[in-house]
Amino acid sequence: GAGVSQSPSNKVTEKGKDVELRCDPISGHTALYWYRQSLGQGLEFLIYFQGNSAPDKSGLPSDRFSAERTGGSVSTLTIQRTQQEDSAVYLCASSSPGLMAFFGQGTRLTVV
Amino acid sequence: RKEVEQDPGPFNVPEGATVAFNCTYSNSASQSFFWYRQDCRKEPKLLMSVYSSGNEDGRFTAQLNRASQYISLLIRDSKLSDSATYLCVTSYGNKLVFGAGTILRVKS
Numbered sequence: 001g002a003g004v005s006q007s008p009s010n011k012v013t014e015k016g017k018d019v020e021l022r023c024d025p026i027s028g029h030t031a032l033y034w035y036r037q038s039l040g041q042g043l044e045f046l047i048y049f050q051g052n053s054a055p056d057k058s059g060l061p062s063d064r065f066s067a068e069r070t071g072g073s074v075s076t077l078t079i080q081r082t083q084q085e086d087s088a089v090y091l092c093a094s095s096s097p098g099l100m101a102f103f104g105q106g107t108r109l110t111v112v
Numbered sequence: 113r114k115e116v117e118q119d120p121g122p123f124n125v126p127e128g129a130t131v132a133f134n135c136t137y138s139n140s141a142s143q144s145f146f147w148y149r150q151d152c153r154k155e156p157k158l159l160m161s162v163y164s165s166g167n168e169d170g171r172f173t174a175q176l177n178r179a180s181q182y183i184s185l186l187i188r189d190s191k192l193s194d195s196a197t198y199l200c201v202t203s204y205g206n207k208l209v210f211g212a213g214t215i216l217r218v219k220s
Binding site for chain 2: 031048095
């Protein structure tokens with residue numbers, strides 16, 4: 001597709017379970033970002049990938065959060081032992097370095 | 113200090129009003145600047161890039177002041193449909209940094 005694709009669009013999980021969120025960036029975009037947005041709040045930066053460089057993980061809130069990007073394309077954000085405070089919309093964006101970013105429609109995660 | 117700072121608002125304005133938002137950034141080496149718009153429960157979308165000489169797109173005017181390290185967005189003749197959160201974005205190296213956004217509510 002032409003845009004950033006995220007899956008699933010909605011995910012309900014039980015507290016303590018692990019979840020994986022997927023992001024397919026725009027083809028050719030070397031930069032990929034993950035953000036989290038709680039209801040009524042601003043974007044919270046989580047992690048940034050740029051090409052083959054080491055990712056900027058400075059925004060990950062705890063060691064329960066991890067992300068990888070395979071082959072410089074698809075990225076997976078994994079949350080282990082989910083907690084209720086992890087409930088939020090998780091947004092992925094991709095760009096060419098320093099240029100405008102395009103967002104996916106997000107994954108709405110609800111931890112019950 | 114945050115890398116990008118915005119007044120969260122909300123700015124409540126009547127239809128037809130002119131409204132301006134400012135955004136300050138901390139990295140003097142930033143090269144790229146953008147304004148994004150985010151509607152409720154939607155993903156952010158690019159509104160316009162910001163160029164050094166300033167640029168206009170219809171009712172929207174963006175300006176950059178490198179000396180003072182701020183960016184502005186001016187919206188003329190506000191419409192109800194302009195109600196949204198406006199995000200200021202700068203580059204930090206190759207990485208884009210988003211502000212927390214300014215809420216605009218246009219009322220009839």
